[in-house]
Every structure is written in C-alpha cells, then in structure tokens.
Amino acid sequence: MSEDTHMSDDTDLSDSTDSATFMTGAQALVHSLVDSGVDVCFANPGTSEMHFVAALDTNPKMRCVLGLFEGVVTGAADGYARMRGVPAATLLHLGPGLGNGLANLHNAKKAGSPMVNIVGEHATYHRQYDAPLSSDIVGVATPMSHWVRMCDTADDVAAMGAEAVENSMVAPGQISTLILPADTAWNTTPKMAVAGNRPTEPVVPDADAIDGAARALASGQPCTLYLGGRLSESRVRTAGRIAAATGAQIIGSTWAPIQEMGAGRTPIRRLAYFGEQAAEQLDGTEHMIVIGATPPVTFFAYPDKPNWLTPDGAEIYEICDKSGDIDGALDALCDAVGASGHEPAQWELARPELPSGDLTPLAIGQAVAHLMPDDSIVVNESGTAGAGYQMGMRGAPAHSFLALTGGSIGYGIPASVGAAVACPDRKVLSMQADGAGMYTLQGLWTQVREGLDITTVIFANRKYAILQYEFDRVGAHNPGPKAMSMLDLGNPDLDWVLMAKGMGMPAIRATTADEFNVAMAASLAEPGPSLIEALI
C-alpha cells in the first residue's frame, strides 16, 4: 500500500476494489504508527501479540528491538523519547507483562516522555472466561498512563493507534496505552489512520506573573529561579542571561529528564537530593521563581525534618508547571528584566588529568571526562557514587545527561538502550550503580544484540549504600544484624564481569584508577557495547 492512501485522519478503503487494501488490525496499526512518526518498537511479545509481530514484516520502516524483560522495553522507550522527543512504541504481553513494565513507565511519566504502549489482550470473546492470563489490564495501565483505551473491533485499531500517538505528544509528553484484544489484531479491516498534529494551545505566559517575577529579580534581593522540565541548551542559556543580568541563582530540578552539560553550555546547579543540602542551596532566598515545575520538596519525608524546601517567608512566583510553555515564559522574563543582551556564563573545556591510585567515584569521573568523546550521552543511575563522579567530570566536553526522574531504580541499562537506538552516532556512557543495575540487567543482552555503542560503568560498592544513609536519616539508627543484611549486597558478591559475559558482552574489572583508565580507553576505542565493573 502506498503512502498516499492514508493521509487523512481516518481513511475507509472499504469501497476499494482491491481486496489487498484490507489488512489485519495489527497490520493497520503498524502502518498507522509508522505513518504517525513512530518507527521504533521495543518489544517483549507473547502469544496474544503474534499478529502484531507478524505485521512488523509488512512495513519496512518499523524497527523492532527485543528485550528479554518488560522493564527493559519500557525503560528503552523512555531513553529513546528523551533523546528524540517523539514516542517509541512498546509491545507488551497482557496485564502481567505490562505490570513488569510499570516501574520504568513511572520514570517515563515523571520525565514527561512520550510513549505508546501496545498491550495484547485475550480475544474479546475469550475475556469472559477466567483463563490463566486474564487480568484487569485497564486497571494495571491506569496508574502509570495518561491515556488508556481498549479496541473493540479491528476497525478501531488504526484510529486508536493514531489517537494514542496524538495523546503521547501532549506537552511535555505523555504515556498512552492501547490494549489490543487478539481478534482485533487478526481480523481484517479497511480502516487506516494517521495521527494529526494535535493543536497546541499557544500558552501565553501570564503577563502579571511575569511582571511580578521581573520586579522581584530587579529588587536586588536574593532570588532563585527554579527550573523544571528538560534543561535544553537554549532554555538554560536564557535562564543564564537572566542570571547574568540580575544576579539571581538558577537551580534546576534534581531529576531533569535531560540536561545539556559540559563545555560551551550554561552552567546550572541541580537541586541536591538530600534535603539538608538542598535547604543550604536555597538558604537566604527571598523570591523563588518557579518555571516548569512546582515548588521543590524533599524526595522523601523524614521525622522532624522539613519536607517543603522553599525558605520560610520567601515569596513564590509560580509561572508555569512542566506542561506549560517553559521557553515562552523564560523569554518573556528575559525581556522583562532587559537581559536579552547579556551573555550567560559558560562551562569551559578543561578535561581533567587521568587519575591514578585508588579507584574512587571522583577518579572515575576524571577518567571519563579525560577520555570521553564530544557529544556523548551520559545515562546516570550512579546512586551514591553520583556526587563524586560528577565532581570529577567538571571540565568535560559537551554531553547530554539523563537522570532518574521517577526514583524507580532499574532505569539506567534500559534507558541506555533507548538512547543508543535514538542516537546511533553518539557514544552512550551508562553510569550504573550495582544494586540498581540488578533490576534490569537483562538489558545488557539487548545492547549486544543490537550492537549499540554503549560503555557501561558499574559502580560496585556491593551494598544498597543509599539505604545505609537513609536508615539513619529516617531516625531508625543502629541497624541490627537482620536490618543490615537487607542493606548489603555482599554474601555472595555479584560478579558483573561474569554476568555481562553471560549475555555476550565484553567486560572487565577495574580495581585501581590506572586499570580503569586503560579499560575505559579500550572501551571507547571500540564501537559497540562493553562493561567495566569498577570496584569502589
């Protein structure tokens, strides 16, 4: 079928004399997705999805990437969306398969990543029976989706697929879940569809709010501009002009879906994870201007500690949340304070020397920053090692930095898959804590199968170090032996070199900075995936 037969929103080919224009519902869906701009599908299919799998070969434009666990699939779609700004599809097997994907759907939802989940279901006439795999799929989907629909007939499928894509693109990006009963996939239909451009309402930043914030910035009193959403290069540069003109400090949210960092970019601090440190960053602020976010709170609550982070008495200016016109608001504010001609600060390229001696997170950051190619993508799930290695990365070349937006660990290996599929010409550095990595280690296999250019660094401290901190911070204190055993990954030690090799990936262990330097240089010299287990 040619491109031009389905350019309208909902084309009925039933009058056509050519019976070949009748497709299965699954074929119609694949075409609908491709024609709507969704041409990558991360998949972990089962029997109820076999017609969709069969349909993949009917459209050469759809790329399909297999994951051996559904958390790999949804995390990959998140990483892809963060880099490309358009959705990938996922293919998941009924309620339990979707369940396995929920944790990374949660992260994607918090990131504002567009995504289109296709979830197989029993045939419509089979749902009445309590077959073993029967479950309430709509119920499973709803908590982590913005939009959920179930097809009733094959005629629905293409149009609902297009609607799923449209809804995924609602700013800043949404999770659409389309449930596809098997008979709606295998029955034939003349109905094709393609997603329209969903009209984006021009969000005019509220002039009064901008004026109020501008007056605060001009007051000479301590101001913080708190910036949520994607920390893109142009967005942060505008914020940097405002800072240069007014002396305000700019703080990005801890969990930016993507931040453009490194040489040439505008420096911006992210809010610290621990509330005490975050409170220090914000201490003294008298005017808190919030754009693309809601005012900051701690990640968790703790007994007898504040969870609301804006200093008492500070005036808050909420300009827009993450679904608003963040760039429009920043531009308006920049104009209002007369900052358009100001040059923002800029990170300079100052690659650190190669480290030697003990292998610490700081040394790892220095080695990476010394060796990494320009324009790498850093997927960060480094846990408690993060502060140290990011300090070591000062002076690094330009790179994109992806964070754990929803706090659900096990996103790093999968998101690296998605980022590498999205950007095949860029090196991906997957900076991975060992405990978190274990949730979705199956993603290493997909990296090998697809030949993705990813270097994974495992920060192997062999414990849930964050929980050892948090145990004390929540006021539990002095863990007993049973509690300690819940926070400890030793006994037995995990051997990431063997696990990676078991999935076909070259891997090596580094125990000193010098060993790490050599391993990292070798990994970067060779395209394709490899893993370094860094014993820290």
Place this chain on the structure above:
Amino acid sequence: MSEDTHMSDDTDLSDSTDSATFMTGAQALVHSLVDSGVDVCFANPGTSEMHFVAALDTNPKMRCVLGLFEGVVTGAADGYARMRGVPAATLLHLGPGLGNGLANLHNAKKAGSPMVNIVGEHATYHRQYDAPLSSDIVGVATPMSHWVRMCDTADDVAAMGAEAVENSMVAPGQISTLILPADTAWNTTPKMAVAGNRPTEPVVPDADAIDGAARALASGQPCTLYLGGRLSESRVRTAGRIAAATGAQIIGSTWAPIQEMGAGRTPIRRLAYFGEQAAEQLDGTEHMIVIGATPPVTFFAYPDKPNWLTPDGAEIYEICDKSGDIDGALDALCDAVGASGHEPAQWELARPELPSGDLTPLAIGQAVAHLMPDDSIVVNESGTAGAGYQMGMRGAPAHSFLALTGGSIGYGIPASVGAAVACPDRKVLSMQADGAGMYTLQGLWTQVREGLDITTVIFANRKYAILQYEFDRVGAHNPGPKAMSMLDLGNPDLDWVLMAKGMGMPAIRATTADEFNVAMAASLAEPGPSLIEALI
C-alpha cells in the same frame, strides 16, 4: 513483649505504666504478623520501608529474605505459600516496587496462594506533593489483590496487619496488600493485634448437585471428573476411588498450584495446554463433573478454533469452584457412588535407567527420575520442554509438583526460593526454560545467599519456542525475518553458567545425556544451590 499481652484481636496498652509497651507502628506490625503466624518476609525495601526493616531486629521470630528484584520477592512468597498453606509477607517499595512484583502476584492470585504484601508509601503529609516516587499505589495493587488497605495512623497498623492475614486465609488463599505510609511506621502506638481465625462458613456441598453427578457417574456413560485447585494426596485419592468405582476419567487442571505425584500417589492426568490435545482428552465425554474449578477453556483463543473445551452436548455438573469445599464435595460424591471401599490406582516406583546419547528433555526427565531423592519438590517452568521431561519422569519417587498457574513467565526461580525456605529438609528441583528464566534470574543470588538446597536445570533451547508454535497456531504463518528475530534468543547466546557464577552459584553446562547424568548426580550429592545449563 510477651505472647500473652496481645492475645485479643485489638489490645490497647495505653493504660500501661510501662512506656516500653509503646512501639513504632512498624514494630507493632512485625509483632502482629508474627503473632498471626506470618514469620517469613521476602523483602526488597527502600527508604520508605526502613522502619519496618529496623523493626525486624525487634522480633527474633521473623525471618527476612532479601531479593534483588521485586518479582523474586512475590514469586518466593507464592512458592512458600503453596508448600506451607500459610502466607509469607513481602516488603515492597511504593508503587513502582509493587509494580515490579505484579506478575508473580498474578500467578499467586491464580494459584490461590495466601500472601500479605506490605508496601511502603510516602508519609501521609508528604503525599500531597508530586514527589518523584509518588504514584497511585492502591491503583497498582488492586488488579492483583483481593484486599487492599492504606493505614492512616500508627494506631491502625497492627490491626490492619492482622486483618490482612485474616483475609489472606480466605479459601483457597488470597492476596492482601497493606500500604504503610512512612509516618504510620515511625510513629509510636500502644495498639497491638493478632489475627483471629476467620470463621470458615461450613460449605455444605449442594445435595442435589451431588446426586445429579452421582447419577451421571452411575449411568455407564462416559464421564470426566475435572478437578481444580490443589491436587493434594488425599484429594486425588478420593477422586481415584470414584474413578475405580465408576470408570470415570479424572482430569486435573493444567495449572494446579501443587500436585502430589510419583510413587504411591494416585495417577491423574492434567489437561493438555494445546486445545487440540485437550479436546482429544475430553472427546466423547457425555457428563462433565467440575469440582474446584470452572469448566475448562483454552489458554488463549485462536482464529477459527474452539476456546470452550467441553464437548458439545455434554452435560455439565458444576459442584463448586476453587473457593468451595472441594474435599467435602469429593467425599460426598465418593459416598454417593459407593466408592469409599474402592482402592484407587497408584503410581509404582519404577525409576528409569540413566539415559545416554543426545541430551533431550526426555533424557533429562529420565536422569532426574533416576537420581532424585524421595520427597523432592519439582518447580516446573520448563515451557515446551515440559512434555518431554515429564514423560521421562514416569516411575519417579514421590514428589510435589508446582505449575505456572497464571501463565506469567518468570515464576520458577523465585518460587523455588520460597519452596526451599518453606521446606528446608526437601530437595527442590527447579526445571526452568531459558527464556522464562531471564525475567527473574536475580533469584539465583537469593538462593546462594540463603544456602537453599535447590538444583536448577536450565532447558536452553535459545528461543521462545512456545511462540514459534503459537505464531503458526494463531494463523499468522511464515514469519518474516523481523518476526523471527522476536522469537529467537540467539544472537547473542545466553550463557547461564557465567550468569549463575556471576551470582555466586556453582554451575556447569551439559551437552550430552552422560554429561547431564554426572552433573545432576554431583549437584544432588552436595546440599545447597547449583545450576545445570542443559543444551537441548
């Protein structure tokens, strides 16, 4: 605190002069669970669960077992419940952690396994903020739980814990999910509680239904007794008496949570997975007596194939479903047909010879049956290798056999953990397909940490073989290269020996029957966990 201070349903210690009787909500919950008979907790905690973790050390009777992924935790609790008939607790981290556990909760729900999930949540006063880990936990829990509650204050916690246990024990076994906001865990309370024995309604089997079924059995016409639920030794023996007296065939459901098999037990066929084979088993049946189940349907629907398996025109006698008094119904039926004095058929001990030559599923079954100790527990997630190896197991000694009740793959490694914790004196044989094993391979680490006596056999065919069958059976036919790549686990081949060793487990590969014999004998000779990758 002594046992006798909390023997009533809800004891208030606030009048006590001893302030030590005030516990944190988390401590009260641990005591409530232990005193209600729940003394094992499979856990994958996070910050919001740290007070529960701290409380573990306040009660020496609570054993806590760490899993590195939540699907391991819920699958282990399922295996434990199937062997013990009482619930284990799970400890899970907010909505995403619960999400990761849903697939094995689904299997447990279908198995009728009692389980008590404790899910941490943000402090009650923190939920108003859209913190990164905020989600609708009740929404995530509901599809796979029979009972869901959220604590409001520390005073609720012990009573709700007891209520969770009570509800988990509703026949045949239910999933209870208790959500524990962090402040309800860290605040103190005088309130203790212990689960009562939930009054079981004496389900009197309907006399008319029993009479009708008895008349059918006495008619001399072909009868099938279709038996759901747990296929316990006594239950199947009663069914066997009925068969001996009347000539009826007994068919168990494909997905029995547990079947007592092997020498000395009453033989019973389970319904075949593929509808065509199941239809053959039931062909000619004129009276279908259904106890502990609903009438059988196919696992999936297929185009132009029947999904309802009872032969057309057969009369159906639905005596009770899986929540009914299955034993009472069987006893009444046995009496009504005068079968009480009949001896049921019995499997004889006839261990097969050790195989040699090619390593096939049949050969694996023969080697296992030759070598396995009496009273082993076989956890079966062998996929397409199952028919062959189970044929080889004919003549095996007595053993318990656990099946994949809900069709959600990734239950075998975790359920083996739970079965081994439940029955430390019995050898567990974990018969595991490679594709399914990858969903929850992290469970191997827990097997090592706990020193569990489990031999895992990986059936390594390096493909999703079931999907290669099903692709054709759903009428898709002739998969193209993209479709084939979704059904294939090669490129790269998984190396289970390396992956297991990476988690500290002794492992070996077998490529011939003779190699397998040696490996299996060695594994069985040595207590503790080990793995054999069988290339079939």
